[in-house]
Amino acid sequence: MIQGIQSMAPAHGTDRGAAERSVLAGFGEEDVQVTRVETEERAGNAEAGMEVRLGPSTSFHEAGKDLTRRLTLNKKQAIAFSIICRHLDSMRQGDGGDVSQLCQFVGGEGGTGKSRVIEALVGLFAAKDLSHRLLITATSGTAAARSTASPSTRPAASPGPRAGREHGEDSRMDWQDKDMLVIDEFRPVQERSILLPSAAVSWDEDNSFRAEQRHQHDKAHALWRRFTTAVMLDEQMRAAGDPELQRLLKRIRGGVQDHTDLDLLNSRCHREGRRIPWETGITVVTPLNRNRWNLNMEASLAFQIQQRSTVRIFLSEHKWKDGLPTEEEAIMMLNQGDDSAIPVPAVFMFVPGMPVVVNHNTHQGLKLVNGASYTAVEVIVDKAHPGHRISADMTIHFGPPAAIILGSKTTKDFHFVGMPPGTILLTPMSVRIQCQRKRPWQQNDVSRKGLPCAAAFACTDYKVQGGTLERVALELRGTRTTNVGGRAVPSQCDPYSLYVQLSRCPTLDGIMLVSKVRERPSGKPGPRVDDRRTSEAGGTER
Numbered sequence: 443m444i445q446g447i448q449s450m451a452p453a454h455g456t457d458r459g460a461a462e463r464s465v466l467a468g469f470g471e472e473d474v475q476v477t478r479v480e481t482e483e484r485a486g487n488a489e490a491g492m493e494v495r496l497g498p499s500t501s502f503h504e505a506g507k508d509l510t511r512r513l514t515l516n517k518k519q520a521i522a523f524s525i526i527c528r529h530l531d532s533m534r535q536g537d538g539g540d541v542s543q544l545c546q547f548v549g550g551e552g553g554t555g556k557s558r559v560i561e562a563l564v565g566l567f568a569a570k571d572l573s574h575r576l577l578i579t580a581t582s583g584t585a586a587a588r589s590t591a592s593p594s595t596r597p598a599a600s601p602g603p604r605a606g607r608e609h610g611e612d613s614r615m616d617w618q619d620k621d622m623l624v625i626d627e628f629r630p631v632q633e634r635s636i637l638l639p640s641a642a643v644s645w646d647e648d649n650s651f652r653a654e655q656r657h658q659h660d661k662a663h664a665l666w667r668r669f670t671t672a673v674m675l676d677e678q679m680r681a682a683g684d685p686e687l688q689r690l691l692k693r694i695r696g697g698v699q700d701h702t703d704l705d706l707l708n709s710r711c712h713r714e715g716r717r718i719p720w721e722t723g724i725t726v727v728t729p730l731n732r733n734r735w736n737l738n739m740e741a742s743l744a745f746q747i748q749q750r751s752t753v754r755i756f757l758s759e760h761k762w763k764d765g766l767p768t769e770e771e772a773i774m775m776l777n778q779g780d781d782s783a784i785p786v787p788a789v790f791m792f793v794p795g796m797p798v799v800v801n802h803n804t805h806q807g808l809k810l811v812n813g814a815s816y817t818a819v820e821v822i823v824d825k826a827h828p829g830h831r832i833s834a835d836m837t838i839h840f841g842p843p844a845a846i847i848l849g850s851k852t853t854k855d856f857h858f859v860g861m862p863p864g865t866i867l868l869t870p871m872s873v874r875i876q877c878q879r880k881r882p883w884q885q886n887d888v889s890r891k892g893l894p895c896a897a898a899f900a901c902t903d904y905k906v907q908g909g910t911l912e913r914v915a916l917e918l919r920g921t922r923t924t925n926v927g928g929r930a931v932p933s934q935c936d937p938y939s940l941y942v943q944l945s946r947c948p949t950l951d952g953i954m955l956v957s958k959v960r961e962r963p964s965g966k967p968g969p970r971v972d973d974r975r976t977s978e979a980g981g982t983e984r
Contacts, residue, residue, distance in 0.1 A: 502530040505569050509562050519555055522548045522673035523562050530621065546671040551695055552945030553680025557908065560624055567622075575621040627908050680910055684949040694941050704959055707918075712955035718915055720744040726900040726956065727943050728917040729936070734900045735779035735787070741899030742791040746835065754792045754821060754829065755838045758892030767886065774883045775890075778875075785812075785894040786873050790842070792821045798848065799905060802871060802894035809852045810866055813905055815898055816848035819865055842870040842892040868895060903939045911946045915954040918943060934960050 506527035510520045529544045548556055560578065567576040681687045690706065693699045718726060720741045728734050746753040760775060767775070780787040785801035796818050804810040823829065827841030849865045857863050872891045877884050898905075918940055920933030947953050 502527040502534070502566065502570070505566055506562070509565050509569070513558060513562055513565070515558060515562060516555065516675075516677050516679075518673060518675050518677065519559050519562075522546070522559050522675075523566075525671065525673070526563065526622075527566065533621065543668075544671065545669040546673070547669045548673050548675065550675030551678065551691060552942065553678055553691075553910075553948075554675035555677070555679040556675060557626075558679070560626060563622070563624065572621070575619065576624070577620045577622065578624045578626060680945065680948050682948075684951075687944075687947075687950045690950075691941065691945055694937070694944065697937070707955065708958050710950055711916075711953045712958050716954070718954075718956070720899065721748050722913055724913040724915055724954070725898075725906070725911050726915040726917070727903055727906055727911075727946070728900060728956070729903060729919065729921050729939055730917070731779060731781045731902070733917065734902060737900035738897040739789075739791060742793055742796060742897050745796055745899070746793045749793060749795060751793055751795075752835045752837065754823075754843075755836070756790045756792065756821075756827075756842050756892065757838070757840050758786055758788050758790070758890050759827075759841050760788075761889045761891075763887045763889070765886070767888075771883055771885055774881075775875075775888060778881070780896050784873055784875055784890070786871065786890050786892040787896050788890070788892075790893050790895075791897065792818060792843075792846070794818065794820060797898040798846075798895045799898040799901065800848075800868065800895050804868060804871075804894065805866070808856070808866060810848075810868065814850070814852070816850045816853075816866075816895075819847040819849045819862065821846050845869045846893055846895065848895075868893060870894075903942050906946055907942055909946060910948065911952075912948065913952050913954075914943075914947050915956055916943045917956040918959045919957065932960070 503524065506524055509515075510523060515523060525546060526544070529541075533541045548559055550556060563576065564573075564578070567573050678688050678691075681691065686706075690699070690703055693703060718724065718737075718741075721744065726734075726737050726741075728737065742753065757776065760772075776788045778784070778788055780801055798816050798818050800810060800814045800816065801812055803812050822844040823839065824841060824844040827839045827843075829837040829839050831837050845867050847861065847865050848868055849862075853866045854864045856866055858865070858867070861867065870892050871894050872889055873894075875884075875888045875890055877887060918935040920935055922933045923930040924933060925931075944953070
């Protein structure tokens with residue numbers, strides 16, 4: 443978290459230290475505190491005297507204490523929250539211009555309640571009627587879509603205030619309108635470029651870092667070193683009711699799991715030949731896009747049967763740049779679904795009430811962003827692509843719909859003219875698919891037009907990051923296959939993906955394995971993430 447974006451001189455660096463010592467030494471006391479931050483004017487401008495104010499406290503600290511009680515934050519969550527509240531008071535008392543910047547890192551295992559701290563910050567700024575001064579962002583948009591800071595929320599991939607310009611006075615003024623920036627879901631896999639150089643990963647590993655990337659790394663690493671305040675949450679909230687799962691997650695996090703943990707997962711969570719019970723509302727997590735595409739089609743048909751509804755199959759519109767494709771190329775392109783570079787799937791199956799996930803940052807202020815989850819309410823058919831009935835409950839369209847109507851908790855207060863209340867509209871978009879070596883069958887660039895969303899019965903680990911799933915089916919395997927005796931064998935699951943997937947569910951009983959877990963050659967997932975982050979930040983665990 444980067445708090446206090448404004449240009450600030452380091453003259454009053456002791457203010458932050460005093461605030462932190464006050465929080466750590468006196469946290470939890472309920473006596474009335476009279477602090478200088480209650481004064482609206484600077485102490486340096488006031489003459490000797492006394493001022494008595496009647497009424498409730500107006501400080502961020504007092505408002506934070508009330509939110510801490512209402513949200514029942516645990517001790518370390520409250521410490522992380524209170525440090526920020528104290529600093530906000532220091533900023534207000536000093537008019538923001540001469541208070542040192544607070545760079546604070548809040549870390550911990552999955553399920554320790556980091557999102558609760560963000561929820562408290564959102565409530566704090568809302569209570570002060572200052573929501574416009576809080577900016578919440580995330581590396582993918584998934585976490586940003588889950589946050590509750592409505593118009594101020596945007597994905598990190600989107601441009602900040604007046605992005606693309608030189609940092610001049612106008613750009614500085616744009617950022618001065620924000621008091622606080624929160625970066626959510628700092629994915630460990632992505633942290634590598636910030637934490638390097640380190641003993642864990644070589645500069646030259648896989649030739650990943652070219653000259654320009656090293657320059658970007660140097661700038662990012664310098665910023666990371668400024669995070670001298672670190673609060674590590676260690677009380678498991680999500681898996682609080684399952685000590686066995688807690689112990690397993692702790693061992694995986696520390697890289698000390700062994701054969702007994704492997705046997706535990708395979709014996710408790712896997713049953714050979716068991717089908718995926720789509721009717722229970724289970725979510726499948728898989729690292730492979732192709733498996734996700736196939737599973738979503740299977741689940742959509744199962745959902746249609748369960749709902750006794752009709753299914754509409756929309757084929758996205760394709761236009762080849764140079765002439766007509768071969769039959770093989772056209773068929774292969776229809777088999778190429780959505781991925782991180784192609785937000786539009788080739789085939790979209792619609793059943794009313796099905797879960798969908800948005801793949802593109804469309805309306806950021808309304809949270810219609812990459813990673814946002816919705817329920818598909820209705821589809822608006824394009825007259826240019828009428829339906830052709832295949833059976834009594836199945837219709838195919840050779841082109842995308844005009845739009846799809848979506849609903850979720852984030853849209854419950856929306857009222858657009860001509861639309862059902864509590865819904866939002868998503869329209870088709872065009873995306874260019876260029877020839878790549880991984881698609882040797884593609885001979886020409888092609889333009890695809892369709893809805894930038896996909897069914898959410900099955901998702902990648904990246905899309906479910908930060909969420910809680912009561913029932914989940916996991917495919918704990920790698921993204922590559924190796925040839926063993928003429929048979930394709932999947933690689934071992936990436937350690938971070940393993941941890942992210944297993945930590946989504948509150949209990950082991952809610953986890954189902956699609957296939958058995960394979961042992962890593964080393965038996966360990968790698969270095970401890972928390973240790974690396976804390977030591978690199980230069981902070982102490984509090």
